[in-house]
Each structure stands twice: as structure tokens, then as C-alpha cells.
Amino acid sequence: MDFNQSADENLFxxxxxxxxxxxxIDGALKVTGTAPYAYERNDxxxxxxxxxxxxxxxxxxxxxxxxxxxxxNAEGVAAVITALDIDELPRADSNVAKLFGxxxxxxxxxxxxxxxxxxxxxxxxxxxxIEVEYEETPGExxxxxxxxxxxxxxxxxEVGDVDAAFERAEVSIDxxxxxxxxxxxxxEPHASIADWCDGKHLTLWTSNxxxxxxxxxxxxxxxxxxxxxxxxxxxxGGGFGGKLWLRADAVLAALGSRETGRPVKxxxxxxxxxxxxxxxxxxxxxxxxxxxKDGRITAFDHSAISHTxxxxxxxxxxxxxxxxxxxxNRRVAHHAIDMNxxxxxxxxxxxxASGLAVLEIAMDEMAEKLGLDPVExxxxxxxxxxxxxxxxxxSDRHFVECLQKGSEAFGWRERNKVPxxxxxxxxxxxxGVAGAYRGAITMDSGARVRLSQGKLVVETDMTDIGTGSYTxxxxxxxxxxxxxxxxxxxxxxxxxxxxxxxxxxQFGAASSTAGVYAACLALQEEIGKRLxxxxxxxENGRVVSGDQDLGLFEIEGEELVGEDTLHFGxxxxxxxxxxxxxxxxxVAVNAYTGETxxxxxxxxxxxxxxxxxxxxxSQVLGGMVMSIGAALSESLSIxxxxxxxxxxxxxxxxxxxxxxxPEQEVIFLDTLDGASTPLxxxxxxxxxxxxxxxxxxNAMYNATGIRLRDYPLTLDRMLDRLPAI
Amino acid sequence: MTSTTTFEKHRESAQTRSSVALTINGQRHELTLDNRxxxxxxxxxxxxxxxxxxxxxxxxxxxxxxxxxxxxxxACLTLAVMHQDDEITTIEGVGGVxxxxxMQQAFIDHDAFQCGYCTPGxxxxxxxxxxxIRAGIPSHVTKELTGPIELSxxxxxxxxxxxxxxxxxYANILEAIRQVAKERA
Numbered sequence: 001m002d003f004n005q006s007a008d009e010n011l012f013x014x015x016x017x018x019x020x021x022x023x024x025i026d027g028a029l030k031v032t033g034t035a036p037y038a039y040e041r042n043d044x045x046x047x048x049x050x051x052x053x054x055x056x057x058x059x060x061x062x063x064x065x066x067x068x069x070x071x072x073n074a075e076g077v078a079a080v081i082t083a084l085d086i087d088e089l090p091r092a093d094s095n096v097a098k099l100f101g102x103x104x105x106x107x108x109x110x111x112x113x114x115x116x117x118x119x120x121x122x123x124x125x126x127x128x129x130i131e132v133e134y135e136e137t138p139g140e141x142x143x144x145x146x147x148x149x150x151x152x153x154x155x156x157x158e159v160g161d162v163d164a165a166f167e168r169a170e171v172s173i174d175x176x177x178x179x180x181x182x183x184x185x186x187x188e189p190h191a192s193i194a195d196w197c198d199g200k201h202l203t204l205w206t207s208n209x210x211x212x213x214x215x216x217x218x219x220x221x222x223x224x225x226x227x228x229x230x231x232x233x234x235x236x237g238g239g240f241g242g243k244l245w246l247r248a249d250a251v252l253a254a255l256g257s258r259e260t261g262r263p264v265k266x267x268x269x270x271x272x273x274x275x276x277x278x279x280x281x282x283x284x285x286x287x288x289x290x291x292x293k294d295g296r297i298t299a300f301d302h303s304a305i306s307h308t309x310x311x312x313x314x315x316x317x318x319x320x321x322x323x324x325x326x327x328x329n330r331r332v333a334h335h336a337i338d339m340n341x342x343x344x345x346x347x348x349x350x351x352x353a354s355g356l357a358v359l360e361i362a363m364d365e366m367a368e369k370l371g372l373d374p375v376e377x378x379x380x381x382x383x384x385x386x387x388x389x390x391x392x393x394x395s396d397r398h399f400v401e402c403l404q405k406g407s408e409a410f411g412w413r414e415r416n417k418v419p420x421x422x423x424x425x426x427x428x429x430x431x432g433v434a435g436a437y438r439g440a441i442t443m444d445s446g447a448r449v450r451l452s453q454g455k456l457v458v459e460t461d462m463t464d465i466g467t468g469s470y471t472x473x474x475x476x477x478x479x480x481x482x483x484x485x486x487x488x489x490x491x492x493x494x495x496x497x498x499x500x501x502x503x504x505x506q507f508g509a510a511s512s513t514a515g516v517y518a519a520c521l522a523l524q525e526e527i528g529k530r531l532x533x534x535x536x537x538x539e540n541g542r543v544v545s546g547d548q549d550l551g552l553f554e555i556e557g558e559e560l561v562g563e564d565t566l567h568f569g570x571x572x573x574x575x576x577x578x579x580x581x582x583x584x585x586x587v588a589v590n591a592y593t594g595e596t597x598x599x600x601x602x603x604x605x606x607x608x609x610x611x612x613x614x615x616x617x618s619q620v621l622g623g624m625v626m627s628i629g630a631a632l633s634e635s636l637s638i639x640x641x642x643x644x645x646x647x648x649x650x651x652x653x654x655x656x657x658x659x660x661x662p663e664q665e666v667i668f669l670d671t672l673d674g675a676s677t678p679l680x681x682x683x684x685x686x687x688x689x690x691x692x693x694x695x696x697x698n699a700m701y702n703a704t705g706i707r708l709r710d711y712p713l714t715l716d717r718m719l720d721r722l723p724a725i
Numbered sequence: 726m727t728s729t730t731t732f733e734k735h736r737e738s739a740q741t742r743s744s745v746a747l748t749i750n751g752q753r754h755e756l757t758l759d760n761r762x763x764x765x766x767x768x769x770x771x772x773x774x775x776x777x778x779x780x781x782x783x784x785x786x787x788x789x790x791x792x793x794x795x796x797x798x799x800a801c802l803t804l805a806v807m808h809q810d811d812e813i814t815t816i817e818g819v820g821g822v823x824x825x826x827x828m829q830q831a832f833i834d835h836d837a838f839q840c841g842y843c844t845p846g847x848x849x850x851x852x853x854x855x856x857x858i859r860a861g862i863p864s865h866v867t868k869e870l871t872g873p874i875e876l877s878x879x880x881x882x883x884x885x886x887x888x889x890x891x892x893x894x895y896a897n898i899l900e901a902i903r904q905v906a907k908e909r910a
Contacts, residue, residue, distance in 0.1 A: 032845075
């Protein structure tokens with residue numbers, strides 16, 4: 001089915017099930033611990049061995065010698081495969097560093113061996129017996145050094161005359177900001193069980209967001225036909241972008257299985273994940289904003305750098321600055337600097353999370369310099385078109401309403417306007433606001449719906465990484481086919497099913513439900529043909545046409561199947577599709593120690609039709625929590641001498657915990673975006689993390705009068721500047 | 726060299742496997758295990774009780790929280806052979822799909838999870854939190870160390886802070902715990 005123009009009024013505007021709150025249909029499995037995650041597939045795999053990885057202990061260089069004799073002779077060991085035993089595996093386009101093989105070391109903890117044994121204890125112990133010698137070569141590990149060296153700033157995009165605008169500017173700012181490298185730190189480690197016993201057909205039970213991409217990457221990496229690969233990933237214990245790609249767990253498990261002729265399972269040990277797998281690159285950003293005295297922005301100039309292994313793209317922090325606010329003159333430049341840290345790649349809201357963390361502080365600084373309320377300043381500079389290409393209108397943008405509704409609900413008007421002047425006991429109290437923007441990407445998505453033995457079974461390779469896919473897909477089928485939720489069975493995350501959008505870039509919910517809708521229409525057509533009726537209606541479990549009225553599950557004969565893919569048409573290229581929000585935060589900063597505690601946080605979101613307010617709210621809450629971590633504590637600490645992340649576990653890398661999270665509130669605007677999908681929905685899973693960190697920073701400024709521009713906003717950055725007591 | 730040789734000799738002579746009897750969810754299991762096997766791996770790898778999750782294997786995330794003789798413990802931080810005759814309760818013993826514990830139901834009612842991986846540990850800790858408050862065991866945020874402890878949001882958050890949730894369901898987990906506390910009161 002082609003989606004070539006904005007959706008008119010349709011059945012979703014009269015919905016019974018879509019857009020209504022429904023508890024997760026996979027909830028009972030998850031609360032009882034019976035949802036099977038990748039490493040636990042004892043239901044389908046027998047007689048497996050366990051693999052344990054060894055990582056390189058240098059950041060860059062070559063392996064000159066590996067002695068695995070002691071490991072091979074250790075108790076229980078079935079095989080040891082070292083990087084020197086096999087040639088470098090071909091690299092899929094989606095991987096920047098190789099996953100295994102050959103003497104080259106591209107980053108710290110790159111996998112250089114796997115030990116396969118009867119038990120985890122045996123494999124782990126034997127891994128420590130492998131001796132490795134390296135020839136180390138110097139690497140680049142310091143982003144600030146790179147920033148200083150970067151003289152020649154080639155411009156990605158310039159509109160108008162930015163230099164002239166700054167010369168003319170009545171008010172301007174020009175500041176440097178830092179964001180930290182961050183880890184996805186999803187709770188389920190990367191894990192796979194591989195059965196490649198015959199060296200030809202590979203079955204992989206894994207934890208992955210993108211089934212089709214990973215199947216393709218596996219085919220490239222292991223030089224197999226895609227037809228000989230099967231992937232299953234029905235439950236994913238969190239991803240946040242970290243499981244978009246094929247990673248070492250899958251490759252090592254597969255190699256181990258081929259070598260031993262038995263299924264092999266590998267989970268990446270937690271302290272290994274931070275350097276072996278991917279992360280969000282830190283950034284250095286310079287942001288200049290120019291405005292007239294009346295508060296209208298005349299120019300943006302945003303340049304940023306991030307790190308990447310050669311060939312990668314880093315963290316592009318300038319993109320949102322191109323389109324979020326009005327202003328005639330604008331220039332952005334992003335430089336991905338080749339460095340020898342582990343592989344930087346996408347993490348939740350790649351680009352925007354880091355870019356808005358900075359842009360939204362800068363907006364606060366500008367508002368102050370202009371003597372304007374930060375909410376009013378943002379409203380004044382709203383745009384309904386892409387300011388770079390004014391002929392492109394936003395399909396549906398209610399950013400102003402987010403700010404207004406948020407102000408009202410939060411009590412923004414009553415806030416203290418003089419920074420550092422509200423004190424409660426030993427706490428300085430402050431409030432801050434930030435805008436949120438994230439693109440509303442759509443991806444072609446397919447599904448199959450079968451009318452089978454008293455129920456509708458929907459199959460798609462879409463994944464549920466905690467996002468609620470199972471539930472919203474069931475809602476889509478129930479709505480379109482006129483049945484109850486109980487009459488729908490959802491099967492996900494299997495390469496035997498039609499290729500979907502997968503989960504990433506907040507495109508999953510909107511795209512996959514559109515694909516499921518298309519498959520339902522295909523099934524309706526099949527049903528019409530079987531019954532020889534024209535344009536039947538599907539309601540209350542019945543198929544109705546003219547004077548015909550038959551129970552859907554009473555249709556006789558062979559199973560009926562509808563399969564289709566929703567293709568999103570080019571018309572979307574000519575409009576701007578986005579999601580918008582506003583965050584409001586109240587913090588308390590300890591007047592003596594500088595410790596910051598969040599008191600409350602409100603986010604107002606404009607993201608088209610909210611398919612399920614329960615699961616969507618949880619997505620936004622989770623994004624807010626992650627933005628609080630990004631603001632206050634999350635930072636991969638780089639050992640710039642040896643080139644690795646030193647705090648590579650969950651004690652050293654500090655994500656927000658229960659005690660860090662105060663009262664949270666989410667408000668969804670009641671909006672519809674027919675240009676996005678037939679369901680008029682857009683993604684919301686990444687909007688919550690966009691801008692939230694800046695709202696915290698701005699609230700801290702309001703509390704203390706100290707402007708912090710470097711994340712995370714830890715107390716050591718303020719301690720010598722706190723207001724006198 | 727001498728120390729290595731002594732170590733090797735010691736290692737060869739040492740017993741590397743032991744028998745242990747554990748009572749898990751009311752059922753007695755006799756196992757012979759590698760001494761290095763954690764309680765978590767005994768559950769997951771030897772008894773197919775995979776409800777307890779391995780998030781870090783270092784006591785940093787709480788996904789493996791189980792009860793040993795009524796007290797919550799990170800099962801990854803203790804060896805199985807240390808628990809001869811101990812009574813262990815895992816999420817499978819807390820409740821199943823057909824007979825949910827009130828805390829499990831409350832987690833569903835309040836959407837107190839997303840990916841579900843930390844959830845069994847959160848539920849075990851949530852139950853333990855209420856028990857610990859009821860038993861008058863103080864925490865870091867308890868203001869009065871003697872006398873009954875107020876069942877405040879602050880107490881719940883503090884006591885739950887050893888259980889990480891990267892999906893960020895904390896606000897909903899708090900609501901779920903409140904619901905159960907209210908039902909009990």
C-alpha cells in the first residue's frame with residue numbers, strides 16, 4: 001500500500017481501541033519473569049555450550065602473539081578461537097570497526113578471542129589464561145585537543161549572510177559547551193545463542209532492535225546467503241540504539257557454534273559492553289545566536305565536533321539548529337573527528353539529545369540577555385516553516401501550545417525571576433524550561449495478518465524493546481478488523497515474518513502500525529473475495545455487506561492471509577514532519593555542597609495521535625529520566641593516555657536511580673498529523689530525552705546564578721562559585 | 726615460579742565441585758555444582774529458573790534480586806554452595822501468569838516497566854521494601870531510628886535505589902508500590 005498523500009478522515013478518527021489506554025498485553029509475561037530473552041531460550045535450544053569473550057587491552061595497534069594453549073587445555077573447554085586464527089571478517093556497512101578476526105586492534109576491548117566451554121565458569125576462567133602481546137601505536141583520544149586543532153571549519157550549510165547578521169546584531173551570545181560521551185546501559189546485556197552447527201544454516205536467537213538490518217549484516221560478516229539465516233528476537237531487554245546493529249556477541253556465538261558443532265551462547269559481560277559495544281560520542285559545541293532588541297532571532301551559527309572511529313559519523317549535534325527556531329541567517333557545521341576510542345554510534349535521539357542540551361541553554365542565555373521570559377522568547381521565535389527552506393511547511397506543529405500549556409500546568413508565572421534568590425532552608429530553588437524537537441521519521445513497514453482458528457494472528461519482524469509494540473499492534477488489528485484485543489495474537493521479532501521498520505529513531509510505533517494497517521486491509525480484501533462481497537465492513541467481530549452479516553471467525557475454508565507493506569511516498573520530502581515538546585523542571589541545589597536534587601519535572605508533548613496513552617507516557621517518562629541522567633551524572637570518563645572508558649560498569653557509569661527521580665508529569669496535546677501515517681501518529685520515544693538536560697541546567701542557573709555549559713552538571717563545577725551563605 | 730607451582734598443586738588437589746541442597750520456591754533441589762557457580766547462575770543455568778535476570782553480574786543493578794530466608798539478596802553476589810538448606814524464593818515463586826502476586830498485578834496496572842528485564846528484581850525489591858519498612862529497619866533517609874517508619878515516597882525511593890531501570894519506569898514503580906501498600910493498610 002502506498003501512502004502518497006495526507007490521510008483524510010478515516011476509521012481511526014472514530015476509534016474504539018486506537019488512542020485509548022490499554023495495559024501491555026505482554027505484561028503478565030514480564031512481571032512473572034517468563035518472557036524469554038535471548039540468553040534464556042532453553043525452550044528452543046538444547047545441549048548448548050557457553051562462550052566468553054576476551055577483549056584487547058590496548059586502544060590501537062597490532063596483536064603480535066597470542067598463546068591460547070593453556071586455555072585450550074583447561075577443564076571443560078571445547079574450543080578457543082583467537083583473532084589470529086581467522087582472517088578479519090568482512091565488515092557490514094552498519095559497523096564501523098570490524099567485529100572479529102585479524103591482528104589489527106582498532107579500539108580497546110575489541111573482541112580478540114572467544115573461549116567456548118561446557119559452563120560459564122569454565123569459559124571465563126580459561127579466557128584469563130590466554131596470553132596476548134601487542135605492538136601498540138599512538139592514538140587520538142582527546143576531543144578538546146581536536147577542537148583546538150580544528151582551524152578550518154568547512155560549513156555544512158549556510159543560509160543568508162551569517163557574518164553580516166552578527167555584525168549588525170543588537171544582542172548576541174557566543175559560547176562553548178561540552179556534552180559527555182554516554183552509554184546506552186540497557187539492562188539486558190547484548191546476548192545471542194547461535195546454532196551454526198552445519199556451517200551453512202545459521203539460526204540466531206538474539207537481542208536486537210532491527211531484524212532485517214542485522215540479518216543482512218550477518219550475511220556480510222559471515223559470508224552467508226541471507227536465505228540461510230534466521231533471526232529471532234521476540235523480547236529485547238532495552239536497546240536505546242545500542243542494539244540497532246550486529247555486535248560481537250552474535251558473531252562470537254556463531255563462530256563458536258561452527259567450530260564445535262553445538263549451539264553456543266554468548267552474553268557480553270557488563271564491564272566489557274562499554275568499550276566493546278557502541279556509545280554516544282561526547283561533543284564540543286560553539287553556539288552563537290544573534291537577535292534584534294525586540295527578541296527576534298536574526299542568526300544562528302552552530303558548530304560542533306564529536307569523535308568517531310575512521311569511517312563513522314559521530315554525534316551530529318547541529319541538525320536541530322537548522323529548523324527548530326526562526327531566523328533568516330543560519331550556519332551549521334558538524335565535524336566527526338577520527339579518533340581511536342570505541343565505536344561511536346546512535347543512541348536515543350542521536351544528534352538532538354546532545355544538540356538540544358546545548359541549544360536550549362543558549363536560548364535561555366539569550367532570553368536573559370534580552371530581558372525576556374524564556375518561554376516568551378521561544379514563542380516569539382516559533383516557525384511554521386523550515387527556516388532554511390521556507391517553502392517546506394511543518395505538517396503539524398504546536399510547539400507554542402506545548403510551552404503555553406506547560407507554563408500553565410507548571411505554574412511558570414509564579415517562578416522566581418532573580419537567579420539565586422529563592423532559598424528554602426539549605427536549598428536554593430530554581431525553575432527552568434527547555435524546548436524539545438525531534439524529527440518524525442517514517443520507514444516502510446510490512447506485516448502479515450492471518451485469520452486462523454478463532455483469532456487474528458499478526459506477524460511482523462518489528463521488535464518490542466519496551467516501547468509497547470505488542471500492544472499498539474494488537475490495538476491496530478483490533479481496530480481495523482473490528483474485533484477485541486483478546487482475539488488478536490501478536491508475533492514479533494522473527495526474520496520469518498515480513499520486514500518492518502524495526503525499532504529506532506522513534507519511527508517504530510508510527511511506521512509499524514501503519515504497516516499492520518496495510519496488512520489488515522489486504523486481509524479484508526481476501527475475505528471479500530472469499531465471501532464474494534463488495535467493500536465489506538468489519539465491526540463487532542462481524543463482516544457486514546448489504547444484507548450479508550457473518551461472524552468473522554465463522555468464515556469457512558482454508559486460512560485467509562493478508563500481507564502488505566506500507567510504503568511512505570515522496571510527498572513527505574516536501575513537508576517538515578516533526579515532534580515537539582516543552583520541559584519544565586524545578587531543582588533544589590544545596591547552598592553548601594552544590595548537590596542538585598530534582599524536585600519535579602513536567603513534559604508537554606505534541607506528537608500526533610498518541611496510539612496508547614499508557615505506553616506512550618512511559619516512553620516519555622523514560623526519556624525524561626534519561627535526560628536527567630545526562631544532565632546530572634552520566635559521563636563516560638576517557639582515559640586520554642590509554643584510550644578507553646575507565647568507568648566501564650554500572651557503578652562507575654551513573655544512570656539515574658529511583659532516588660534521583662522526583663514527581664514527573666506528562667501532558668500530550670490532542671493533535672493529529674495526517675501527513676505522517678494513516679493513523680495520524682508520530683513517534684514519541686525519543687522526544688522525552690530531547691531538551692530535558694537543558695531544562696535542568698536552566699533551572700540550576702535560576703537556583704544559583706551559575707551558568708554551567710559543560711555536562712554533566714556536577715557539583716565540582718559550581719563549588720567555588722556558589723552564592724555566599 | 727615457586728608460588729605458581731604451589732598454587733597449581735593446591736588447585737589440583739582442591740575440590741572444585743560440591744554438592745548442595747537448596748529449597749527453591751518450596752521445592753528441594755540437590756545439585757552438584759562448580760564451586761564458582763553463583764546462586765544466580767545455579768538458578769538460571771542449572772534449574773531453568775530464568776526469571777531472575779543477569780544485568781551486570783556484579784551487584785550493581787539489582788536485576789537478580791531474590792529472597793534468601795526472607796531477605797532480599799543480589800543472587801549474582803553469592804555462591805550457590807554457600808546456601809545449603811537455605812529457603813530461596815525467586816520471581817517464579819512470587820507468582821505466575823495464572824496467579825499473580827498483588828505486586829505483580831500492581832506493576833501491570835501502573836505500567837511499571839517497559840522492556841521488562843529489570844522487572845523481576847524490581848518486584849522482589851518492592852515486596853522487600855514494604856516488609857523492611859514494616860519491620861522497622863531504618864534506611865539512609867529514615868529520620869527517627871526508633872519507632873515506626875513512615876511509609877513515605879522518600880523511603881520507598883531510597884530502598885529501591887539498588888534496582889536500576891534504564892527504561893526509567895521509576896515513577897510508575899513508585900505508584901505500583903503505593904497501590905500495594907494501600908491495599909494492605
